[in-house]
Amino acid sequence: MVISERFESRVRSEVSEDGEELVIHVTGNFDFNIHRDFQRAYRNANPVPKVFLVDLAATDHLDSAALGMLLLLRDYCVEIGRERQQPTVELMNANAHVAHILTVSNFDRIFSIR
Amino acid sequence: MPAFRILIIESDQQETEALRQLIAKWEYRSSAGCVLPASMLCVADAEAALRAYDEFIPNLLIFGPNAALATSGEAVGQLRQCMGVEPVPILAVQELRGMGADTLSLAACDDILTKPYSPRLVQLKLASIRRFCEFSRSLMAQRDRLRRHHADFLQEQANAREIFGNLGNESCLDDTPAIRYHLSPRAVLNGDLLAATYTPDGKLVLMLGxxxxxxxxxxxxxxxxxSIFYSMIPRGFSFARVAREINRKLYDILPRQMFCCLAMLEYDPRRRHLRLLNAGMPSPCLKRADGALKLLESRHLPLGVLSSDQISSAIVNIRVLPGDRLFLWSDGIHEARNSKGEHFGESRLLALLRQTADTSAALDPDTLVFDRILLAVSAHAAEQHDDLSLVELDLSDPGLRRSGCPELETTGDRKGGRIGDWSINFRLTEIELRESDPLPHLLSVLGQMPGAARFQEDLAIALGELFRNALEHGVLELDSSIKGTDDGFVRYYDLMAERRNRLSDGWVSISLCCREGENGGRLTLVVEDSGQGFPAVRETGSIYAGRGLALLDTVCTEVRFSTGSSRVEATLVWGENRDPRPENGPESQHGTMQTPPVPV
Structure with missing residues (x-):
């Protein structure tokens, strides 16, 4: 299954050294094709980190489906917050194009952007 | 699973029998583990084989050694053609000693069995052919399933297209050449939508989502x-209220990852006032007559993301000048990619809009901008890219200046049923004035009064103007002269939103009185507010010196107001008693003015 391998490699996640952040890297097009992998990346995090940090450094383009995935992540955090401290979602390293998309959709109002 | 059918073609009895015995010994074990025998039919030649097809559709065809020599390549081709879509392998028996002789054109067959037979080899070959047949059968079944699914999918799409097409039936998009739009079917099925209709007082409301x-x-x-849009806008709900309702509804029903980017505008062609809410759409572009481009960036989250909203503060107010055009598009245009994977992008789009402005003197190609954009995008896109939505609105086209719903267009001619005698009073306090949008409720109550539907549009205009005047200038004490400049225009509406939010004291009262005589009647509309009343010296920017009065004057027979009082009386008269003004009584003591000459 060559196709799924190609998509899989587009989402990579790692826990920061202090263990408080889960960094999710998205490479290439951040779109619907990676939604399973993106979801797996944050749902599998154990223990739950304090911050989900989405690293967009290698993200070329981001579409509305990606914005939807970010909303799902945000919702997931709210869900966790019912039982313990609610994690936050932060976005970082967006290139100019991606940052523009985030601003146009005013997502900078609901996500903190580093 | 049915038996594996083998058709043997051989003229020589002995050869036929040899093949038959060879195959009869063969037992095939299917992948499911069960043992399946093969069924055989033997015929003498290719013609007999063709005839046999009617009753015996083979899975495998074997030419015996003599038939292999006797049958031409064409005959084999014919047999193959008649076997239908499932591939049926053809074997030919070849004598080892005759190798190289030009027997049955081998190219027409798939494989050979060599003679003398090696039972082991024959059985292996048969087993592999059988596996191949099973494989192709399952492939075929999958293909059929896919075909069915695809046909179902196309049918669903066609149904959906029809539904979406019908959703637009109420729109006024096709009623005027002032609105040009392109909304490709694929864009519709991908979630783009375009809707437009008029408010009862003749404002155009359009949204691209x-x-x-x-x-x-x-x-x-x-x-x-x-459905929210087409039910609320024609009832006179403000477009901010409708946007708020849409946000709430979408938040309630959509899955969390779904939301809607929406650009929604309200344009009052009489006052040349454009209000626009951009929630996550690519910036619509206002192209001024002098060629200047003004982008109207998104100032709000897409709708359906949060349960709360800041819609009022995200609305921008624009004063429209003659020759202004507004372009709206969805990101399908931005995201059209060429073979190198480059997006079409906003800059190319703006360059197109700008470029035509430069050459407009020579060619007047303004009318072509729309087509140029569509052409440029399809030229840019590598693959057939049909995910485009584009709208052009000619804001100074007189076609936009029309009455509301078609069924109300008969308002000029007030014949028909009885209007009745009635009166009705409302008093709105600060709470109502702060948050709500009382006009639609008033209009819907008035709509229930006997006969009132027939002048609903005029009433909506008059009531709208008078209420706005009472609220903005009376209760909120806003000075229209602020609106003199572009910046001021925006500041005025910001100020209004702010003061309205903080309003702690004030009222507006509205009363209507309808009297019908033998041959006509009059509807008197009186609006008063808690404000200071009209100043003795009317500023030139005051609403009653500007378009507001002009507008009132077009729909009312008479408008009366006096300095020092906030009371305004507007009268709609119909029928025979239109000309005489018999009952000037109580109002004249306030120093009533007849409608003054209307400044333009």
């Missing part, structure tokens, strides 16, 4: 959205 995600799921949200 784009649901997040792709495919039908994204498009489904268009249904509640358009």
């Amino acid at each position: 784009d649901f997040a995600g792709h495919g039908l799921a994204a498009a489904v949200g268009a249904v509640p959205l358009t």
Whole structure:
């Protein structure tokens, strides 16, 4: 299954050294094709980190489906917050194009952007 | 699973028998583990084989050694053709000693069995052919399933297209050449939507939206959205209120990852006032007559993301000048890619808009901008890219200046049923004035009064103007002269939103009185507010010196107001007693003015 391998490699996640952040890297097009992998990346995090940090450094383009995935992540955090401290979602390293998309959709109002 | 059918073609009895015995010994074990025998039919030649097809459709065809020599390549081709879509392998028996002789054209066959037979080899070959047949049969079944699914899918798409097409039936998009639009079917099925209609007082409200995600799921949200739009706007709800309702509804019904980017505008062609809410759409572009481009950036989250909203503060107010055009598009245009993977992008789009402005003197190609954009995008896109939505609005086209719903267009001619005698009073306190949008409720109550539907549009205009005047200038003490400049225009509306939010004291009272005589009647509308009343010296920017009065004057027979009082009386008269003004009584003591000459 060559196709799924190609998509899989587009989402990579790692826990920061202090263990408080889960960094999710998205490479290439951040779109619907990676939604399973993106979801797996944050749902599998154990223990739950304090911050989900989405690293967009290698993200070329981001579409509305990606914005939807970010909303799902945000919702997931709210869900966790019912039982313990609610994690936050932060976005970082967006290139100019991606940052523009985030601003146009005013997502900078609901996500903190580093 | 049915038996494996083998058709043997051989003229020589002995050869036929040899083959038959060879095959009869063979037992095939299917992947499911059961043992399946093969069924055989023997015929003498290719013609007999063709005839046999009617009753015996083979899975495998074997030419015996003599038949292999006797049958031509064409005959084999014919047999193959008649076997239908499933591939049927053809074997030919070849004598080892005759190798190289030009027997049955081998190219027409798939494989050979060599003679003398090696039972082991023959059985292996048969087993492999059988596996191949099973494989191709399952492939064929999958293909059929896919075909069916695809046909179902196309049918669903056609149904959906029809539904979405019908959703637009109420729109006024096709009523005027002032609105040009392109909305490709694929864009619709991907969640783009376009809707436009008029408010009861003749303002155009148009929205272009784009649901997040792709495919039908994204498009489904268009249904509640358009139904809210087409039910609320014609009833006179303000477009901010409608946008708020849409946000609330979408938040309630959509899955969390779905939302709707929406650009929604309200244009009052009489006052040349454009209000626009951009929630996550690519910036619409206002192209001024002098060629200047003004981008109207998104100032709000897409709708359906949060349960709360800041819609009022995200609305921008624009004063429209003659020759202004507004362009709106969805991101399908931005995201059209060429073979190198480059997006078409906003800059190319703006360059197109700008470029035509430079050459406009020579060619007047303004009318072509729309087509140029579409052409440029399809030229840019590598693959057939049909995910485009584009709208052009000629804001100074007189075609936009029309009455509301078609069924109300008969208002000029007030014949028909009885209007009745009635009166009705409302008093709105600060709480109502702060938050709500009382006009639609008033209009819907008035709509219930006997005969009132026939002048609903005029009434909506007069009531709208008078209420706005009472609220903005009376209760909120806003000075119209602020609106003199572009900046001021925006500041005025910001100020209004701010003061309205903080309003702690004030009222507006509205009363209507309808009297009908033998051959006509009059409807008197009186609006008063808690404000200071009209100043003795009317500023030139005052609403009653400007378009507001002009507008009132077009729909009312008479408008009366006096300095020092906030009371305004507007009268609509119909029928025979139109000309005489018999009952000037109580009002004249306030120093009533007849409608003054209307400044333009």
